Every structure is written in C-alpha cells, then in structure tokens.
Amino acid sequence: MHQGRNPLSCMTIPISGRLGVGKTSTSAAGQGVTCVRGTETPRLIVGCPLLSAARLRSEHISGMPVPPATLSRREWVHATLLSAAAWVLPGTRRWDWPHDPDQQRLQDWSGTLRGEHITGDQGSLGAAAARTGELASGSPYQAGTLDAYLRHGGNPRSEPLTLSLTRFDCVTLVESCLAVGRAARTPGHVSWDRFGREVERMRYRNGQRRGYSSRLHYFSEWISDGQSRGLVSNIARDLGGVADDRPLRFMTTHRESYPALSDARMYSEIAAMERSLDQRPRFVVPTKCIPSVSDRIQTGDVLGFATEIPGLDATHTALAHRAKDGVLRVLHAPLSGGVVQVTSSTLAEYVAAIRHATGILLARPVYGS
Numbered sequence: 001m002h003q004g005r006n007p008l009s010c011m012t013i014p015i016s017g018r019l020g021v022g023k024t025s026t027s028a029a030g031q032g033v034t035c036v037r038g039t040e041t042p043r044l045i046v047g048c049p050l051l052s053a054a055r056l057r058s059e060h061i062s063g064m065p066v067p068p069a070t071l072s073r074r075e076w077v078h079a080t081l082l083s084a085a086a087w088v089l090p091g092t093r094r095w096d097w098p099h100d101p102d103q104q105r106l107q108d109w110s111g112t113l114r115g116e117h118i119t120g121d122q123g124s125l126g127a128a129a130a131r132t133g134e135l136a137s138g139s140p141y142q143a144g145t146l147d148a149y150l151r152h153g154g155n156p157r158s159e160p161l162t163l164s165l166t167r168f169d170c171v172t173l174v175e176s177c178l179a180v181g182r183a184a185r186t187p188g189h190v191s192w193d194r195f196g197r198e199v200e201r202m203r204y205r206n207g208q209r210r211g212y213s214s215r216l217h218y219f220s221e222w223i224s225d226g227q228s229r230g231l232v233s234n235i236a237r238d239l240g241g242v243a244d245d246r247p248l249r250f251m252t253t254h255r256e257s258y259p260a261l262s263d264a265r266m267y268s269e270i271a272a273m274e275r276s277l278d279q280r281p282r283f284v285v286p287t288k289c290i291p292s293v294s295d296r297i298q299t300g301d302v303l304g305f306a307t308e309i310p311g312l313d314a315t316h317t318a319l320a321h322r323a324k325d326g327v328l329r330v331l332h333a334p335l336s337g338g339v340v341q342v343t344s345s346t347l348a349e350y351v352a353a354i355r356h357a358t359g360i361l362l363a364r365p366v367y368g369s
Contacts, residue, residue: 046058062197083296085093085198089102106195111133112185121186126319127363128181133173133319133331136160139340141333142167145255146215147259163192170317171240173333174302178365185367192286202231212304213269215316218248219304219314221273221283223363232302234283239293239362241283250311281304282313284359290348294328297347297362303330304361305354314361315354320347 109132113119118128146162153193154160165176167276179198183190201207201352204214216222226232241351251258252271284306287294318332321342328345330350343350351357 014147016178017299018140021022027161030162030220037264045261064261068337073163076161090329096148097102097254099257102163102165103192106180106183106192109165109180113181119181124297124300125178125181125185125367126297128184128300129174129177129365130300130319130321130331131179132177133321133340136165136168136173137342139333141169141335141340143169143335145169145172149258154264158235159209159212159215161196161203161209162194163199165195168333168340169335170302170333171222174317175199176200181365201229202226211269213267215352217251217273218312219276219317219331220248220280220361221277222303223302223361224280226363230368232365234362235301235364236283236285236360236362239285240289241285241359241362243281244306244309244358245278245281248311248313250309253311280341285362286359287348287351290351290360294347297328298322298364300365302365303347304363305351306358306361308358309356315356341360 003154112135113128116131117123118131142164144308145164145167146366149160150156151160163176165180166174168176179195179202180190182198183194186194200209202222203216204210205216205221205230210215216225221270223232224232227234251261252267252274257262261270297320299320301320303318303320305316305318306313307315309315316332316334318330321328321329321331322344328347329345330347331341332343333340344354347360351360
C-alpha cells in the first residue's frame, strides 16, 4: 500500500511502535512492559499484512536513528549516545537519565493540551488527539517496531508493551495521540506509566495484553473492541457506511510474513481470531460518498482506509484534521512521506488516490472511564 500495510499495524502489518532500551515491569497479565524510548531501528519491515510479502523481503530502513524534527542536533546526539551505551553497559536504564526525549515530549505535550484548555470538560478527545498530532508533526516514520522483539529472540506468547513519542507508524501515532489526550485530562503529573496504560488498553483485546495474539491486528476489530469498552464510537454506519462481510484471512494466508506465526500455537490463535470476526460486518463509507458527509466528520475522528485487497480490512489509519480554513484533511504517519504530517489534499482526494481503496472506516474517540 502506499501508506503502509498491516492488519492494524499501521496497517502496515500488525501495529508498530519501536523497540529499544526501556523500563520493564510486570502488568496484571504477568507480562513484561517495555517502555521503549529509544534505540533499535528495525532493518526489515515485517509483520504487517499491509505490505506484500515481496515488499517485506526487499524494503529496508537505515539502521541509524533519525533525529526527531523537534529536537536539536545536540539533544539528538546526546540521546543516541546514551541509547548506544545502554546496549553495551549492563544495567543502564534509560528512564533514569535526564533529558529523555520521549519523557520530555509527554510532559510538554500534555502541558500544552492543559494550557490551551483542550482537555477540559467542554473539550473533545478528538480535538486533544489532533492537537497532539500537530505537536508530533515532523517526527520520523518507523515501521515494524511492535514486532522488533521477535527479531531479537522474544517469545510471542509474552509480548512487551512497546511505546514511543519520538517516532511512529500510522497506528502507533493514532494510539499515542489518543493516549496523551486521555492521560493529560487526569489531574496531576502525567507519568510514562499512565501513558503506557492508556496505549495498552487500546492496543489489546479487552485491554488485556496476553501475548501477540491478543493484539488487535485488524483495524475493524480495533474499532469494535474499543467501542465495546467505551473508548470509541463506530460512526461509519450513521454516515452511510455499507457492510463489508468478506472474511479476514490476510495474516494466516501470508504466514511467512509474520514471524510470530512460525509458532504453531500463535498461528492457531490468530486463525481462531480471524474466524471469530466472520460474524462481525464492517461498515465502510464508500469513497464516492465521502464528500457528502465530510461536514459530519470531526477533527480527531479515527480513520481506517478500507481496501479491496483479499482478506484485509484496511491498509492505513490516521486522524481526521480540520484546520482553521475548515478543510478536512488527513493527519498521519505515512510510509511514503517519512514523517508525521497533514496532507495538502482533502480527505476525499486522499482516499480517491489510494490504490485498491474502497472508502473509510470511521470511529469517534471518547474519553471513556
């Protein structure tokens, strides 16, 4: 796809984030929590149903971290050297270091949301998420990060929680923006752990991280699961969405593209998950209908770009963005553009230009409990 692929990994094969040295604790599910705020850049894009197997084999990313646009070169060099040291020196823990760029962004961005009164009782979560996305503009795109632990010998039956606020793929950008918005609304200090909990309850089925198969790989399930727990409201049907009841089998039919599926148990669990979605039709607002409903789409609404690719529901995800000029555009982390950005084209124009696109899945985020 031209914006990354995945059954919810950016739709770039199951979700991304980024793996590095971070704090590891234990969640209620008894699994390690890797608060990744640095280092390893995946050399090969994998695990995303949205990328063809051939592309997965051939597309590489530079191993050198890219300095975030909002950091000075001096700050970036400092963070990079500390990250490298953490790989060499046993016991080095990045969360103890001052001037951590991820931690700093969390504090700065939550402070901005509060200072601009976006998180008050009258503000919407969508507005807070979109504002966070604006603050993230220029941050580098990085694919395959949620599966990086597998390439380092990790066990898919015990998946770490991977987090970053300095680089994103399309799905981790959406999750991170929503998580910052929710965390900033809570009185008091916004901790990294609080941010992590907010990401975790969106990323995993029923909000419980129980290994690779509990991750919400298909974006339509990300929406339906979130709606069942009061995190989002699926509004596609209300905006003229039509049912798409094709079976989702992309992951199991492209098993070789997903390292975790080499594990027989993981393969079986993913296959069972795919079958369970057969009775849950997805509602897609057709491409040709988007111009007529654009005025009903709000800033911060979550977009999934539906596709006709067999076995797959969406190939990319983003936030709707309406600036002061009133034009509805797309705020996203595109593989093709390399950094978080707002499109120059309108939402309708953007969707019409995507190969194999059939329309959009659409969810309105809510603060929930």
